[in-house]
Amino acid sequence: MFWQQLVNGLTVGSTYSLIAIGYTLIFGVLGIINMAHGQIFIFGSLVGLVLITEADMPLGVAFLAAVVVSAILGLILEYTALRPLRKKNVPHLASLISTIGFAILVEEAMHKLFGADSRAVPVSLGSEMYDLGIVQVRGVDIIILAVSVVLMFVLHFWINRTKMGKAIRATAENNETASILGINTNMVIVTTVVIASALGGVAGCLIGLAYSALIPTMGLNLGFKGLAxxxxxxxxxxxxxxxxxxxxxxAEVFSVAYGDSSYRDAVAFGLIILILLIRPQGLFGRKV
Amino acid sequence: MLEIRDVSTSYGQIKAIRSISLDVPQGKIVALIGANGAGKTTTMKTITGLLVPDSGTIHFEGRRVDGLKPHQLVKAGLALVPEGRAILGQMTVQENLEMGAFQRNDTAGIREDMEKMMSWFPILKERLNQLGGTLSGGQQQMLAIARALMSRPKLLLLDEPSMGLAPIVVSDIFKTIQEINREGTTVLIVEQNVKQALKIADYGYVLEAGQIVLSGTGQELLANERVKEAYLGGRKVQ
Known part of the structure; x- marks a missing residue:
């Protein structure tokens, strides 16, 4: 039971990680929290899902479409809600609000285009069980875990070793310094927003596979989890x-397994409050 | 090489520099001196594109460059060593240098320049894999200069390179600046350390309250009564 739950937790958690990386990348270069992140990638994932259910597209194509649509929405966010404000040198709170505005627009668009109801993911992908001795794993869990972990490793390498990755880190540390070194910081910001949104698109698809359903309002919920x-x-x-x-x-999976499922979020977020009381800068944050 | 004509820049309502004109001829060292708040850093930020002037023109090698973005000016051949050094503290010394060469794609040339910087500043070689933030002030200044040189600039702009450094380190830095100039890089230096700056400068400008009030060769300015009085701790006129 314990090991089984641990595997479940790892699977769910790895998708949260992908979502949170999107937030952290954008925060790094722009200094703002992108409140539209959740809505953007659920929109992308829903487009992918509709391609499967309405147009009989293969899973691969739908997956790719979800990622691309999320990335494009990120691009639109940058050009409509972020860059115009940056040019005017307004306080960061203004762009926080403009991302909330963008989130509402995307959410309404989802209701209009896809309806407000839950949509089932009709893919029987990975429903077979694998017996690994102490745990039994669904094929889909293996896929989710593998995709997330591989993506995280690739991203880690890319950020730390490539020229573009280093330019993102330089811009995140000091925008002005990066620009006088010859880095086109606007280009870096566009790249970052697109990558963050695309990663979200991947996470949205994996979550759809895990829960076998997608709902437009998931964007808000998952967004909050990513923020946490x-x-x-x-x-x-x-x-x-x-x-x-x-x-x-x-933490979520264990609170369901050993407690009560209705306390799931309470336990998870309670844990966060507890950790923040001890380490206000976060577990891996630096003291300011 | 650099021609600034009647440039004014303001922060919102406050005019920081008013109608400044100055020239930096190829191959020379030009110093811009003045007290705190005179507009020295504003001038540097305007030249490098971090601030956009309200009026006036800036030409670099005959091409009009005011209004260009900082990264475009780096491509044109300008490099700034900013006030306070602005080392990327969370990146290693090596990564700082690599970022200095961001606009370049000649891997062999970059490696060659990296070697050159190591021989000019041996301390950087020892600290190559250390984070920039762990260096001392003097080491950070050397890294900032080396990083700017990694773009192979035609014109190097230095904003207060002596700030906060021990006198012995300051004279090292000034020697290095002269050496860089001898190798063919034109230099524009902004300084509060007036004596040191004018000693190495071919030409100097004095900035007061956002305006240029005096100019002349380094020697002329060093001998000038007004400069002596205001910046070199000379006697008060009786």
Missing amino acids: VLILGGVGSITGAMVCGIILGI
Whole structure:
């Protein structure tokens, strides 16, 4: 039972990690929390789902479409809600509000286009069970875990080793310094927003597979979970987002398994409050 | 090489520099001196594109460059060593240097320049994998200069390179600046350390309350009564 729940927690948690990485990347270069992140990637994932149910597209195509649509929405967010405000040099709170506005628009668009009801994911992908001795794992759990972990490793390598990754870190540390070194910081910001949204799109698809359903309002809920992970891990820390997403996933699953499912969020968020009381800067955050 | 004509820049309502004109000829060292708040850093930020001037023109190598973005000016051949050094503290010394060469794609040339910086500043070689934030002030200043040189600039702009450094380190930094100039890089330096700056400068400008009030060769300015009085701790006129 314990090991079984641990695997479940890892699976759910790894998708939270992907969501939180999106927040932390954007916070890094822009210094704002993108309140539209959840809505953006659920929109993308719903487009993918509709392609499967209405147009009989194969899963691969739908997956790709979900990621691309999320990335494009991220791009639109940058050009309509973020860049115009940046040019005017307004306080960061203004762009926080404009992302909330964007979130509401995307949410309404989802209701209009896809309806407010839950949509079942008709994919029988990975429903077979694998017996690994102490645990039994669904094929889909293995897929989710593998995709998330591989993506996180690739991202970690990309951020730390490539020229573009280093430019993102330089911009995150100091926008002005990055620009006088010859880095086109606007280009870096566009790249970051697109990557963050695309990662969200992947997470949305994996969550759809895990729960076999997608609902437009999931964006808000999952967005809050991603935010909680962001704060828990330390704002701006990619490692923090990775590790703490998994911590939150495991905490949730265990509170359901050994407690009461209606206390799931209470236990998870209670744990976050407790950790923040001890380490206000987050588990991997730096003291300011 | 750099021609600034009647440039004014303001922060909101406050005019920080008013109708400044100055020239930096190729191959020379030009110093811009003045007290705190005279507008020195504003001038540097305007030249490097961090601030956009309200009026006036800036030409670099005959091409009009005011209004260009900072990264475009780096491409044009300008490099700034900013006030307070602005080292990327969460990145290693090596990564700081790599970022200095961001606009370049000649891997071999970059490696060659990296070697050159190591020989000019041996301390950086020892600290290559250390985070920039762990260096001392003097080491950070050397890193900031080396990082700016990694873009192979035609014109190097230095904003208060002596700030907060021990006198012995300051004279090292000034020697290095002269050496860089001898190798063919034109230099514009902004300083509060007037004596040191004018000693190495071919030409100097004095900035007061956002306006240029005096200019001349380094020697002329060093001998000037007004400069002596205001910046070199000379006697008060009886």
